[in-house]
Amino acid sequence: MVGVNEVKWTPTLIELARKPDYFLPGHRMCAGCAAPVIVKLTLKALPDPDNVVVVNATGCLEVASTIYPYTSWKRPWIHNAFENAAATASGVEAAFKALKAKGVWKGDLPTVVVFGGDGGTYDIGLQSLSGALERGHKLIYVLYDNEAYMNTGIQRCSSTPQYAATTTTPAGRVIPGKPEWKKPIGFIVAAHHNVYVATVNPYFWADFVKKIRAAAEYEGPAFIHAISVCPRGWRHESKLTMTISRLATETCLHPLWEFDPETREYRITDRSLYIAKHPDKKVPVEEYLKLQGRFRHLFKPVRRDHLIKEIQEKVDKEWEYLLRLAGFK
Amino acid sequence: MSGAELRKWNEVPIAGVPWKFSTEYKTGDWRSERPVIDHGKCTKCLFCYIYCPEMAIKVHWTSDGSKPEKVEVDYNFCKGCGICANVCPMKAINMELERR
Amino acid sequence: MVAEQVEMLLNGDFAVAWAWKHVEPDVVAAFPITPQTLIVEKFSEFVANGEVRTQFVSVESEHSAISAMVGAAAAGARAATATAANGLQLMHEILYIVSSMRLPVMLGVANRAVSGPINIHCDHTDAMGQRDAGWIMIFTEDAQEAYDTTIQAFKIAENPEILLPIMVNLDGFLISHTAMNVKVFKDPKVVKDFVGETRPVPKIKLMGEEVELSLNPRNPIPVTFGPFAYYDYYFEFKRQQIEAMKKVPDVVERVNDEYYEISGRKYGNGRVVPWNVDDADIVAVVMGSAAGTMRYVARKYRERGVKIGILRVRMFRPFPWRDLQELLRGKEVVAVFDRTQDQGVMGGPLFLETLAALYYLDDRPRNVVNYVFGLGGRDFPPELVEKVFDELIRIKDGKEKPFVKKYVGVRE
Numbered sequence: 048m049v050g051v052n053e054v055k056w057t058p059t060l061i062e063l064a065r066k067p068d069y070f071l072p073g074h075r076m077c078a079g080c081a082a083p084v085i086v087k088l089t090l091k092a093l094p095d096p097d098n099v100v101v102v103n104a105t106g107c108l109e110v111a112s113t114i115y116p117y118t119s120w121k122r123p124w125i126h127n128a129f130e131n132a133a134a135t136a137s138g139v140e141a142a143f144k145a146l147k148a149k150g151v152w153k154g155d156l157p158t159v160v161v162f163g164g165d166g167g168t169y170d171i172g173l174q175s176l177s178g179a180l181e182r183g184h185k186l187i188y189v190l191y192d193n194e195a196y197m198n199t200g201i202q203r204c205s206s207t208p209q210y211a212a213t214t215t216t217p218a219g220r221v222i223p224g225k226p227e228w229k230k231p232i233g234f235i236v237a238a239h240h241n242v243y244v245a246t247v248n249p250y251f252w253a254d255f256v257k258k259i260r261a262a263a264e265y266e267g268p269a270f271i272h273a274i275s276v277c278p279r280g281w282r283h284e285s286k287l288t289m290t291i292s293r294l295a296t297e298t299c300l301h302p303l304w305e306f307d308p309e310t311r312e313y314r315i316t317d318r319s320l321y322i323a324k325h326p327d328k329k330v331p332v333e334e335y336l337k338l339q340g341r342f343r344h345l346f347k348p349v350r351r352d353h354l355i356k357e358i359q360e361k362v363d364k365e366w367e368y369l370l371r372l373a374g375f376k
Numbered sequence: 377m378s379g380a381e382l383r384k385w386n387e388v389p390i391a392g393v394p395w396k397f398s399t400e401y402k403t404g405d406w407r408s409e410r411p412v413i414d415h416g417k418c419t420k421c422l423f424c425y426i427y428c429p430e431m432a433i434k435v436h437w438t439s440d441g442s443k444p445e446k447v448e449v450d451y452n453f454c455k456g457c458g459i460c461a462n463v464c465p466m467k468a469i470n471m472e473l474e475r476r
Numbered sequence: 477m478v479a480e481q482v483e484m485l486l487n488g489d490f491a492v493a494w495a496w497k498h499v500e501p502d503v504v505a506a507f508p509i510t511p512q513t514l515i516v517e518k519f520s521e522f523v524a525n526g527e528v529r530t531q532f533v534s535v536e537s538e539h540s541a542i543s544a545m546v547g548a549a550a551a552g553a554r555a556a557t558a559t560a561a562n563g564l565q566l567m568h569e570i571l572y573i574v575s576s577m578r579l580p581v582m583l584g585v586a587n588r589a590v591s592g593p594i595n596i597h598c599d600h601t602d603a604m605g606q607r608d609a610g611w612i613m614i615f616t617e618d619a620q621e622a623y624d625t626t627i628q629a630f631k632i633a634e635n636p637e638i639l640l641p642i643m644v645n646l647d648g649f650l651i652s653h654t655a656m657n658v659k660v661f662k663d664p665k666v667v668k669d670f671v672g673e674t675r676p677v678p679k680i681k682l683m684g685e686e687v688e689l690s691l692n693p694r695n696p697i698p699v700t701f702g703p704f705a706y707y708d709y710y711f712e713f714k715r716q717q718i719e720a721m722k723k724v725p726d727v728v729e730r731v732n733d734e735y736y737e738i739s740g741r742k743y744g745n746g747r748v749v750p751w752n753v754d755d756a757d758i759v760a761v762v763m764g765s766a767a768g769t770m771r772y773v774a775r776k777y778r779e780r781g782v783k784i785g786i787l788r789v790r791m792f793r794p795f796p797w798r799d800l801q802e803l804l805r806g807k808e809v810v811a812v813f814d815r816t817q818d819q820g821v822m823g824g825p826l827f828l829e830t831l832a833a834l835y836y837l838d839d840r841p842r843n844v845v846n847y848v849f850g851l852g853g854r855d856f857p858p859e860l861v862e863k864v865f866d867e868l869i870r871i872k873d874g875k876e877k878p879f880v881k882k883y884v885g886v887r888e
Contacts, residue, residue: 060422061444064435072431072453073398078406079457083429100691102547113703117401118394123691126702127546127573134540138503138547138555139691141531145502145553148529151674157693175543178536252426278457286458286471289427385712385719389680390639391578391689392713394700 049243049265050305051257051316058092058256066091067121069099074119075111079278079285081292082108082191084249089160089189089271090122092259098157100125100139104132104167107198108191130171132163133179133188140184158263159186164275165206166196169232180239180268187262187269190232193277201280205230208300209361210354211341213280218344223354228361236270237306237313243269244306245316250292254303254317267308274301282340294335297322299366304373313372323375329366332359403430407456409471411449417468420444424460424469433460478740479666486658488619488651489514492558492584492644494660495626496530497522498667501582502553502675505533505544509563510596511648512586516558538563542570542583549579550701552690554630554675558584560648562591564602568609574641575610575717577701578689580633580675581641583611584626587764588648589852590817597853598648600764600815603792604825610717612642612724613793615763617749620658622646624741628731630671636678637723649853650765659739666738721794728791747796749788750803752778756785757808758868759841761800761830763789766813766849766856773861782869789826797833804834807841808872811864815850823881824848843871849884860885 069090076083086108090096101124103109109126112119127135140159146152163172168190176188195213196202203216207225212218216225237244243265245258255273262269276292278285295301296318303319306312315323322328333355336342345351370376389395411424422444425433432454436446449460461469486494492515496504504523506516523532531548535541541557548555559567564585574581589595590602603613612632616622625644633642646652661667678689680699687695705713725747732746743749751771753759760770767788774784787803789796804810812831814824822828827846834840847864850856864884870876 060426061442064422064425064444065437065441068431070431071397071399072450073401073403074430075398075401075403076429078429078455079459080429083431084427087431088426098693100551100693110704112398113394113700114398114401115392115703115705115709116388116394117396117398118700118703119398120700121397121698123693123695123698124700125547125550125691127543128569131540131543131546131570134535134543135547137533137535137540138505138544138549138553139551140547141503141505141533141544142548142551142553142555145529145531145548146551146674148531149502149674151552157691174536175540178540181536182533249427284458286462288429288457288459289463382708383712385715388709388712389682389689390716390720391680391701392576392703392705392709393680393682393689394703395682397683 049307049309050261050314051254054257054260054264056257056260058253063091063256066096069096069121071119071121073117075114076107077279079288081249081276081288082193085189085191085273085275086162088249088252088255089259092256093158094260094263095155095158098155100157100159102132102136102139102159102161104163104172105129106164106167108162108164110198129167131175132161132167132172133176136161136186137179137182137184140186161186161188163188163190165190165192165194165204169206169230170204177239180236180242180270183241183267185267187259187271189271189273191273191275193275193280195280197277197280206232209358210345212344223344223351233272240311241267241308243267243308246272246301246303248274248292248296248301248303250289251296251303251317258305280341283338287338291335291338294330297330298332298335299329299362300332300335302366302369304369313369315369315373323370332362402452403455404452407454407474409456409458410451410474411454411456411458411460411469412472413447413449414468414470415446417466418447419466420447421465423463423465427459427463429457429459430454477737479738480662481659481739482662483657483659485655486619487514487653487655488622488646489586489653490518491619491623491658492626492646493518493522495623496556497528498661498664499627499630499671500528501530501556503531503533503544503548503555504557505535505541505548506557507535507538507541507559507563509538509560511588511652512558512560512584514652515584538566539570542567542574545581546570546574546577546579549581550577550691552675552677552688552692556582558586560586561588561602565590565605568606571606571609571611573702576713578639579641580639582626582629582633583641583643585643585645586648586652587645595852596648598650599851599853601817603643603645604816606643607793607825610640611793612640613645614642614791615645615789616651617765617767617788618651619654619656621743622651623658623660624735624739627667627671628735631731632727634675635727636676638720638727639678640720640724645764647765670738724794725796743790745799747791748799748803749790751786753785753787753803755783757783757872758811759785759787759804759807760811760813761787761789761826762813763792763826764815766815769856769858770861773858773865777865784865795829797829800830800833801837804841805837806839809843809868810841811845811847811868813847813849817851818848843878845879846881847884848881854885856885
């Protein structure tokens with residue numbers, strides 16, 4: 048068994064706060080960006096945070112944390128290019144294995160953690176990711192998913208949710224934002240069968256850090272899909288970041304689950320498990336959509352009930368599918 | 377931009393390796409609103425700490441190091457996003473207009 | 477002292493694989509592409525049989541191969557890969573990143589024409605597309621040189637004054653698949669002693685501490701590789717690379733000499749390999765296996781009293797312009813042979829750079845002409861070389877008008 052139930056650790060905020068920060072202030076991510084919280088939680092959750100190498104795909108996080116001559120990384124860190132973070136990490140992992148075999152590196156192998164945005168993971172980096180997973184490199188790939196190419200100015204990605212307006216899928220008179228549904232990256236990765244897969248939400252920090260711990264304890268590759276709220280691209284007040292993050296899970300748009308590569312089981316966790324057991328606690332998607340400017344055209348100048356209804360029905364269907372996978376139906 | 381004096385090519389490490397931590401770069405001047413903690417209401421639950429994207433919530437610990445004694449905002453880095461005020465269950469953080 | 481060697485029947489690809497075996501890089505990541513495939517196949521055998529401790533990463537593309545090289549070399553490992561043609565084009569983006577991070581990666585290229593149409597045979601277009609990527613580029617002439625140069629490559633690239641990646645080129649099929657008796661060191665320890673048992677990881681000064689230029693988590697100050705550098709510093713990093721590149725010619729010569737000590741073999745001064753150039757009126761400048769064919773033909777012309785010489789350019793990057801100035805000054809006819817597509821330009825890259833070097837001489841050669849040959853594996857047999865040499869003799873004798881560029885071996 049691999050997963051949160053196997054993790055013998057009950058994290059507390061006091062414990063997490065006492066751990067040093069390996070991601071430093073002075074970075075230049077936008078105010079209210081959730082990505083730094085994702086990085087902070089990931090690095091604090093690792094069992095041996097001193098023995099870590101971080102690989103970062105091109106993206107907001109990479110750019111805004113290493114504007115020369117400054118770096119926000121108090122751990123060794125490498126950025127190569129956009130589409131090859133997983134391949135780069137493969138090389139890092141293989142290198143330490145070889146150096147250990149030759150006696151140059153002594154002690155435990157470093158944990159290789161990758162941070163990639165949705166563009167670098169769902170789209171341009173999918174091949175490199177799939178290759179690295181298939182080869183079974185021991186790495187923890189953390190996808191921070193802000194659902195568009197935010198670094199270049201909010202362009203459509205295969206991760207962008209349906210009917211969200213981006214700068215390349217604007218809400219037009221004919222086409223109301225992105226026409227297609229979001230690509231199910233977690234299931235695609237889980238289909239590799241040797242990967243521990245988990246969705247996380249920084250709002251649900253306890254579930255988040257336990258899943259990182261579970262990933263670190265698993266001997267093979269792990270893929271962590273974090274929803275990463277982006278005030279700039281989602282068009283909302285920065286103070287609402289964690290509210291919207293919470294709603295992403297409570298509406299079941301970003302349910303919390305994990306895939307156990309040993310038992311091949313899907314398990315629903317934390318808040319989503321509570322909703323699975325208490326279906327009346329599931330929040331209508333409208334509560335989530337209406338807070339964000341990228342969905343404003345669904346409400347103004349006239350309310351487009353049929354589009355909101357369409358999203359709700361698809362979310363319900365996806366959630367039902369997950370419940371079936373996890374043995375609830 | 378570097379914001380520092382510009383060095384010659386032979387005065388910086390090779391391979392483009394940065395030579396300063398970003399803690400030397402203060403992002404506090406981005407702020408238009410400043411979070412102010414009402415220490416009378418604060419229960420030191422640390423929600424603000426864990427959700428702050430700027431690592432700008434400073435925790436002072438009791439002498440035995442077991443409990444948080446006081447929580448403070450590091451205005452050197454706080455960008456004024458307001459997440460802390462919004463997540464605070466005690467409504468102990470107010471966002472006040474920044475006056476410079 | 478020359479170390480004991482044994483002769484093996486090896487083609488160029490196997491020769492590279494044997495060099496890797498003797499160097500035993502920490503990480504090899506590669507993707508198959510003709511005519512490079514035999515390198516990774518042979519090396520995989522060594523891995524599968526436990527003859528090397530190398531981590532062999534069988535990646536899903538050349539892009540990932542070179543990307544894994546970046547990760548591995550940044551981690552402090554000795555890293556090597558090989559490719560050809562379209563695979564090299566796919567690596568293109570990352571080649572610049574490797575050199576900018578000052579990672580001494582070794583890349584073997586079995587030179588092949590670039591699609592399209594798709595073609596698997598030799599020309600140098602693949603490598604020439606990478607000539608501004610900040611890599612050291614060496615072109616070999618046969619399997620023996622491919623073995624020798626692969627070993628030398630690690631020592632050149634890893635030199636603390638250099639720290640640049642290096643590309644070792646061998647003509648697809650003409651070298652890669654052509655077997656010859658290759659002398660290899662009997663005891664791999666000779667090679668290990670030559671290049672060092674492990675890669676010497678350079679040290680840099682960071683925030684007052686001396687740290688390894690690597691991803692070593694035990695560094696007192698962790699290293700950030702590949703940051704975001706604006707217009708305020710990007711240029712300075714390019715300037716650093718240029719400075720390192722300037723030091724390459726001397727290091728290549730030194731390593732060539734040191735290798736001679738252990739092997740008894742050397743390749744000119746490491747940068748250029750002249751054959752009867754000093755007294756020649758006519759000099760053919762060429763890279764790769766064609767030099768052998770040319771020498772074969774030139775020998776007969778020499779017997780007839782024609783003063784013809786062959787100058788093989790071995791190191792294309794950095795371009796050995798000083799050597800060319802030295803060797804080509806005052807010649808009657810210099811003919812530069814490019815095995816590269818040259819669309820929309822005055823001549824091929826070897827020609828243009830030679831021409832540029834010669835411009836600064838007071839006693840420039842009287843005629844400099846360019847031949848483009850052998851594209852897509854088009855044969856360049858002795859009969860064709862003879863035709864070209866006869867033409868050069870006529871130009872020298874004033875019986876034929878000189879020209880800028882001609883194509884050899886294409887049906888006109």
